Amino acid sequence: xxxxxxxxxxxxxxxxxxxxxxxxxxxxxxxxxxxxxxxxxxxxxxxxxxxxxxxxxxxxxxxxxxxxxxxxxxxxxxxxxxxxxxxxxxxxxxxxxxxxxxxxxxxxxxxxxxxxxxxxxxxxxxxxxxxxxxxxxxxxxxxxxxxxxxxxxxxxxxxxxxxxxxxxxxxxxxxxxxxxxxxxxxxxxxxxxxxxxxxxxxxxxxxxxxxxxxxxxxxxxxxxxxxxxxxxxxxxxxxxxxxxxxxxxxxxxxxxxxxxxxxxxxx
Numbered sequence: 061x062x063x064x065x066x067x068x069x070x071x072x073x074x075x076x077x078x079x080x081x082x083x084x085x086x087x088x089x090x091x092x093x094x095x096x097x098x099x100x101x102x103x104x105x106x107x108x109x110x111x112x113x114x115x116x117x118x119x120x121x122x123x124x125x126x127x128x129x130x131x132x133x134x135x136x137x138x139x140x141x142x143x144x145x146x147x148x149x150x151x152x153x154x155x156x157x158x159x160x161x162x163x164x165x166x167x168x169x170x171x172x173x174x175x176x177x178x179x180x181x182x183x184x185x186x187x188x189x190x191x192x193x194x195x196x197x198x199x200x201x202x203x204x205x206x207x208x209x210x211x212x213x214x215x216x217x218x219x220x221x222x223x224x225x226x227x228x229x230x231x232x233x234x235x236x237x238x239x240x241x242x243x244x245x246x247x248x249x250x251x252x253x254x255x256x257x258x259x260x261x262x263x264x265x266x267x268x269x270x271x272x273x274x275x276x277x278x279x280x281x282x283x284x285x286x287x288x289x290x291x292x293x294x295x296x297x298x299x300x301x302x303x304x305x306x307x308x309x310x311x312x313x314x315x316x317x318x319x320x321x322x323x324x325x326x327x
Contacts, residue, residue, distance in 0.1 A: 061195050063137060063172060070115070071140040073279030077116050080277040081189075083261050083315045087217050088119040088188045091319060092126055095186070098255040098321045099213045103127050106184045110207070111135065112173035113190025116144040123186070124166070132166045133179065137193075139170035174200055178207040184215065189317075191218035192235050198246045205250035208324040214251055215321045218243065220258055222316035226304050227275070230296055233286075240318050251322030258318045264310040268300035269293075271313050 070077075078085070096103060107130040114120050114134040123132060134145055145168050169176065174194055178185070185204050194200055197218075204214050221237045228234035238246075244256045265271045272288075286292075304311045 061193065063193075066193055067138045070279035071138045073277055074116055074138070074140060074144055076277040077279060078118055080274055081118075083263065083317070084189045084278070085118055086261075087317045087319075088122055091119070091186070091188050091215065091217050092122045094255060094319055094321055095184075095213070095215050096126070099184075099215065100254060100323060101183075101211070101213060106213075107131070108179065108182050109133070109184045109186065110178050110182050111186055112176075112178075113137070113187045113193075114145065114168075115141060115190075117141070119186075119188045120145065120166075127184075129183075130165060134166060134168045135173055135176060135178075136168075136170060137172055142168045142170065178204075180207055181209045182207050182212060183209060184213045186213075186215045188217045189219070191216055192223070192237055197238065197243070198249070201247055201250055205324060210324055212324040213321065214247070214324065217320070218318050220316040220318050222260055222314055224275075224280075225314055226271075226300065226312065229303070230299050231286075237316070243318060243320060247320055247322050251324055253320065253322045255319065255321040258316065261315040261317065262312045263315065264306065264312060266310060268297040268311055271300070271311065274313070 073080075103126070106127045109123060109127065109129045109131070110133045111120055111123060112135045114136045117134070120132070120134055123129070136142075145166070173187075173190070174196065185208055191197055191200075201214070208214060219235075219237055221239055223237055224234060240256060240258045244253055247253055263274075265274065288296075300311055306312060
Protein backbone atom coordinates (compact mmCIF):
# COMPACT_ATOMS: atom_id res chain seq x y z
CA UNK A 61 0.00 0.00 0.00
CA UNK A 62 1.54 3.31 -1.11
CA UNK A 63 0.58 5.49 1.86
CA UNK A 64 2.27 8.53 0.31
CA UNK A 65 0.07 8.31 -2.80
CA UNK A 66 -3.04 7.68 -0.69
CA UNK A 67 -2.35 10.78 1.39
CA UNK A 68 -1.70 12.86 -1.71
CA UNK A 69 -4.98 11.89 -3.40
CA UNK A 70 -7.09 12.44 -0.28
CA UNK A 71 -5.41 15.79 0.34
CA UNK A 72 -6.32 16.93 -3.18
CA UNK A 73 -9.95 15.85 -2.65
CA UNK A 74 -10.43 17.47 0.76
CA UNK A 75 -12.37 20.39 -0.75
CA UNK A 76 -14.86 18.14 -2.56
CA UNK A 77 -15.01 15.07 -0.31
CA UNK A 78 -17.91 16.15 1.90
CA UNK A 79 -20.08 16.97 -1.11
CA UNK A 80 -19.35 13.72 -2.97
CA UNK A 81 -19.00 11.16 -0.15
CA UNK A 82 -22.70 10.48 0.28
CA UNK A 83 -22.34 6.87 1.35
CA UNK A 84 -19.50 7.63 3.76
CA UNK A 85 -21.62 10.31 5.45
CA UNK A 86 -24.55 7.90 5.80
CA UNK A 87 -22.17 5.29 7.21
CA UNK A 88 -20.84 7.78 9.79
CA UNK A 89 -24.33 8.68 10.96
CA UNK A 90 -25.28 5.01 11.24
CA UNK A 91 -22.04 4.24 13.09
CA UNK A 92 -22.93 6.75 15.79
CA UNK A 93 -26.38 5.22 16.22
CA UNK A 94 -24.83 1.77 16.56
CA UNK A 95 -22.30 2.97 19.13
CA UNK A 96 -25.13 4.30 21.26
CA UNK A 97 -27.13 1.08 20.89
CA UNK A 98 -24.49 -1.63 21.19
CA UNK A 99 -21.48 -0.38 23.14
CA UNK A 100 -22.93 -1.42 26.49
CA UNK A 101 -21.59 1.84 27.88
CA UNK A 102 -23.46 5.00 28.77
CA UNK A 103 -22.45 7.77 26.32
CA UNK A 104 -21.34 9.96 29.23
CA UNK A 105 -18.56 7.48 29.95
CA UNK A 106 -16.82 8.21 26.63
CA UNK A 107 -14.67 10.95 28.14
CA UNK A 108 -11.49 10.23 26.17
CA UNK A 109 -11.95 9.47 22.48
CA UNK A 110 -9.52 8.78 19.66
CA UNK A 111 -10.64 8.97 16.04
CA UNK A 112 -8.15 7.62 13.53
CA UNK A 113 -8.56 8.55 9.88
CA UNK A 114 -10.67 11.62 10.66
CA UNK A 115 -10.44 13.02 7.13
CA UNK A 116 -12.41 16.23 6.70
CA UNK A 117 -14.04 15.88 10.10
CA UNK A 118 -17.63 14.92 9.27
CA UNK A 119 -17.65 11.98 11.70
CA UNK A 120 -15.64 14.08 14.18
CA UNK A 121 -18.49 16.59 14.30
CA UNK A 122 -20.95 13.81 15.07
CA UNK A 123 -18.72 12.53 17.89
CA UNK A 124 -18.42 15.97 19.46
CA UNK A 125 -22.08 16.82 19.11
CA UNK A 126 -23.38 13.47 20.39
CA UNK A 127 -20.85 12.25 22.98
CA UNK A 128 -19.43 15.59 24.22
CA UNK A 129 -16.10 14.08 25.32
CA UNK A 130 -13.56 15.77 27.57
CA UNK A 131 -10.83 15.06 25.02
CA UNK A 132 -10.95 14.07 21.36
CA UNK A 133 -7.71 13.17 19.61
CA UNK A 134 -8.13 13.37 15.84
CA UNK A 135 -5.66 11.63 13.58
CA UNK A 136 -5.24 11.46 9.84
CA UNK A 137 -2.57 10.33 7.42
CA UNK A 138 -2.84 13.69 5.60
CA UNK A 139 -1.41 16.70 7.47
CA UNK A 140 -3.59 18.92 5.26
CA UNK A 141 -6.72 17.61 6.99
CA UNK A 142 -5.86 19.78 9.98
CA UNK A 143 -7.23 22.74 7.99
CA UNK A 144 -10.63 21.03 7.79
CA UNK A 145 -10.56 20.07 11.47
CA UNK A 146 -9.60 23.60 12.57
CA UNK A 147 -12.77 24.94 10.96
CA UNK A 148 -14.74 22.22 12.72
CA UNK A 149 -13.22 23.02 16.09
CA UNK A 150 -14.16 26.69 15.97
CA UNK A 151 -17.78 25.70 15.35
CA UNK A 152 -17.88 22.77 17.78
CA UNK A 153 -16.55 24.72 20.75
CA UNK A 154 -19.44 27.17 20.61
CA UNK A 155 -22.59 26.01 22.35
CA UNK A 156 -26.07 26.67 21.05
CA UNK A 157 -26.30 29.62 23.44
CA UNK A 158 -23.21 31.24 22.01
CA UNK A 159 -21.02 30.32 24.96
CA UNK A 160 -17.83 28.29 24.98
CA UNK A 161 -18.65 24.67 25.65
CA UNK A 162 -16.91 22.87 28.50
CA UNK A 163 -16.23 19.80 26.36
CA UNK A 164 -14.23 19.29 23.22
CA UNK A 165 -10.57 19.67 24.11
CA UNK A 166 -9.56 18.59 20.62
CA UNK A 167 -6.11 17.85 19.27
CA UNK A 168 -5.01 16.83 15.77
CA UNK A 169 -2.05 14.54 15.11
CA UNK A 170 -0.94 13.76 11.56
CA UNK A 171 0.58 10.38 10.84
CA UNK A 172 0.00 6.74 10.01
CA UNK A 173 -2.42 5.24 12.56
CA UNK A 174 -0.69 1.88 12.09
CA UNK A 175 2.48 3.38 13.60
CA UNK A 176 1.35 6.07 16.04
CA UNK A 177 1.23 5.59 19.80
CA UNK A 178 -2.22 6.66 20.97
CA UNK A 179 -2.99 7.57 24.59
CA UNK A 180 -3.45 4.69 27.00
CA UNK A 181 -6.66 4.54 29.00
CA UNK A 182 -8.77 5.67 26.03
CA UNK A 183 -12.52 5.06 26.40
CA UNK A 184 -13.39 4.88 22.70
CA UNK A 185 -11.28 4.33 19.59
CA UNK A 186 -13.35 4.84 16.50
CA UNK A 187 -13.20 5.47 12.78
CA UNK A 188 -15.32 5.45 9.65
CA UNK A 189 -14.26 4.25 6.20
CA UNK A 190 -10.54 4.05 7.01
CA UNK A 191 -9.43 0.55 7.97
CA UNK A 192 -9.52 -0.75 4.38
CA UNK A 193 -6.37 1.33 3.72
CA UNK A 194 -4.36 -0.44 6.44
CA UNK A 195 -1.55 -2.85 5.58
CA UNK A 196 -1.96 -5.00 8.70
CA UNK A 197 -5.36 -4.71 10.41
CA UNK A 198 -4.57 -7.61 12.76
CA UNK A 199 -1.55 -5.79 14.18
CA UNK A 200 -3.59 -2.62 14.56
CA UNK A 201 -6.28 -4.42 16.56
CA UNK A 202 -3.59 -5.78 18.88
CA UNK A 203 -2.19 -2.28 19.39
CA UNK A 204 -5.66 -0.80 19.94
CA UNK A 205 -6.17 -3.35 22.71
CA UNK A 206 -3.22 -1.77 24.53
CA UNK A 207 -4.46 1.81 24.13
CA UNK A 208 -8.01 1.19 25.31
CA UNK A 209 -8.85 0.85 28.97
CA UNK A 210 -10.39 -2.46 30.11
CA UNK A 211 -13.97 -2.39 28.89
CA UNK A 212 -13.21 0.37 26.42
CA UNK A 213 -14.83 0.30 22.98
CA UNK A 214 -13.36 -0.13 19.51
CA UNK A 215 -15.95 0.94 16.93
CA UNK A 216 -15.21 1.26 13.24
CA UNK A 217 -16.49 0.79 9.74
CA UNK A 218 -14.57 -0.58 6.81
CA UNK A 219 -15.57 -2.01 3.43
CA UNK A 220 -16.05 -5.59 2.26
CA UNK A 221 -15.16 -7.54 -0.92
CA UNK A 222 -18.12 -6.29 -2.99
CA UNK A 223 -16.98 -2.70 -2.56
CA UNK A 224 -16.57 -1.05 -5.97
CA UNK A 225 -16.49 -4.46 -7.60
CA UNK A 226 -17.40 -2.79 -10.89
CA UNK A 227 -14.06 -0.95 -10.96
CA UNK A 228 -12.03 -4.02 -10.02
CA UNK A 229 -13.71 -6.28 -12.55
CA UNK A 230 -12.98 -3.83 -15.38
CA UNK A 231 -9.50 -2.61 -14.40
CA UNK A 232 -8.16 -5.54 -12.40
CA UNK A 233 -7.20 -3.02 -9.77
CA UNK A 234 -8.53 -2.38 -6.28
CA UNK A 235 -8.02 -2.95 -2.58
CA UNK A 236 -7.94 -6.40 -1.02
CA UNK A 237 -11.01 -6.08 1.16
CA UNK A 238 -11.48 -8.49 4.06
CA UNK A 239 -14.87 -10.22 4.40
CA UNK A 240 -16.96 -9.61 7.52
CA UNK A 241 -16.17 -13.02 9.07
CA UNK A 242 -12.42 -12.42 8.80
CA UNK A 243 -12.64 -8.91 10.25
CA UNK A 244 -14.71 -10.24 13.12
CA UNK A 245 -12.24 -13.09 13.72
CA UNK A 246 -9.25 -10.74 13.89
CA UNK A 247 -11.04 -8.34 16.24
CA UNK A 248 -12.17 -11.21 18.49
CA UNK A 249 -8.55 -12.11 19.27
CA UNK A 250 -8.43 -9.10 21.59
CA UNK A 251 -12.02 -7.90 21.97
CA UNK A 252 -15.49 -9.17 22.73
CA UNK A 253 -17.42 -8.40 19.56
CA UNK A 254 -20.75 -6.83 20.51
CA UNK A 255 -21.99 -6.04 17.00
CA UNK A 256 -20.90 -7.04 13.49
CA UNK A 257 -22.93 -6.44 10.36
CA UNK A 258 -22.67 -5.47 6.71
CA UNK A 259 -24.80 -3.97 3.98
CA UNK A 260 -24.60 -3.32 0.25
CA UNK A 261 -25.43 0.10 -1.19
CA UNK A 262 -25.77 0.71 -4.92
CA UNK A 263 -25.32 4.30 -6.13
CA UNK A 264 -26.67 5.35 -9.54
CA UNK A 265 -24.65 7.57 -11.89
CA UNK A 266 -25.52 9.09 -15.23
CA UNK A 267 -22.59 7.43 -17.02
CA UNK A 268 -19.15 5.86 -16.40
CA UNK A 269 -17.25 9.19 -16.57
CA UNK A 270 -19.47 10.39 -13.70
CA UNK A 271 -18.35 7.37 -11.68
CA UNK A 272 -14.70 8.19 -12.28
CA UNK A 273 -15.30 11.83 -11.38
CA UNK A 274 -16.98 10.75 -8.16
CA UNK A 275 -14.01 8.56 -7.21
CA UNK A 276 -11.53 11.33 -7.94
CA UNK A 277 -13.47 13.92 -5.92
CA UNK A 278 -13.63 11.61 -2.91
CA UNK A 279 -9.94 10.68 -3.14
CA UNK A 280 -10.53 6.93 -3.18
CA UNK A 281 -8.36 6.41 -6.26
CA UNK A 282 -5.38 6.33 -3.90
CA UNK A 283 -3.83 3.11 -5.24
CA UNK A 284 -4.37 3.61 -8.98
CA UNK A 285 -1.16 4.58 -10.80
CA UNK A 286 -2.01 3.95 -14.47
CA UNK A 287 -2.80 6.90 -16.71
CA UNK A 288 -6.20 7.21 -18.39
CA UNK A 289 -5.43 7.36 -22.11
CA UNK A 290 -8.23 8.15 -24.53
CA UNK A 291 -8.36 4.55 -25.71
CA UNK A 292 -8.39 3.11 -22.22
CA UNK A 293 -11.13 5.50 -21.13
CA UNK A 294 -13.30 4.67 -24.14
CA UNK A 295 -12.95 0.92 -23.61
CA UNK A 296 -13.68 1.32 -19.89
CA UNK A 297 -16.84 3.33 -20.53
CA UNK A 298 -18.14 0.88 -23.13
CA UNK A 299 -17.52 -2.13 -20.89
CA UNK A 300 -18.96 -0.41 -17.84
CA UNK A 301 -22.16 0.49 -19.67
CA UNK A 302 -22.50 -2.99 -21.14
CA UNK A 303 -22.05 -4.78 -17.82
CA UNK A 304 -23.45 -2.42 -15.21
CA UNK A 305 -26.20 -0.37 -16.84
CA UNK A 306 -29.64 -0.20 -15.23
CA UNK A 307 -32.91 -0.37 -17.19
CA UNK A 308 -33.17 3.43 -16.97
CA UNK A 309 -29.78 3.85 -18.67
CA UNK A 310 -27.84 4.85 -15.59
CA UNK A 311 -24.92 2.82 -14.27
CA UNK A 312 -24.22 1.63 -10.74
CA UNK A 313 -21.32 1.76 -8.29
CA UNK A 314 -21.46 -0.57 -5.31
CA UNK A 315 -20.41 0.18 -1.73
CA UNK A 316 -20.12 -2.61 0.85
CA UNK A 317 -19.81 -1.12 4.37
CA UNK A 318 -18.98 -3.30 7.37
CA UNK A 319 -19.76 -2.21 10.95
CA UNK A 320 -17.90 -3.49 14.01
CA UNK A 321 -18.36 -2.61 17.69
CA UNK A 322 -16.19 -4.47 20.20
CA UNK A 323 -15.38 -4.20 23.90
CA UNK A 324 -11.81 -4.45 25.13
CA UNK A 325 -10.93 -7.56 27.09
CA UNK A 326 -9.01 -7.17 30.34
CA UNK A 327 -5.25 -6.87 29.91
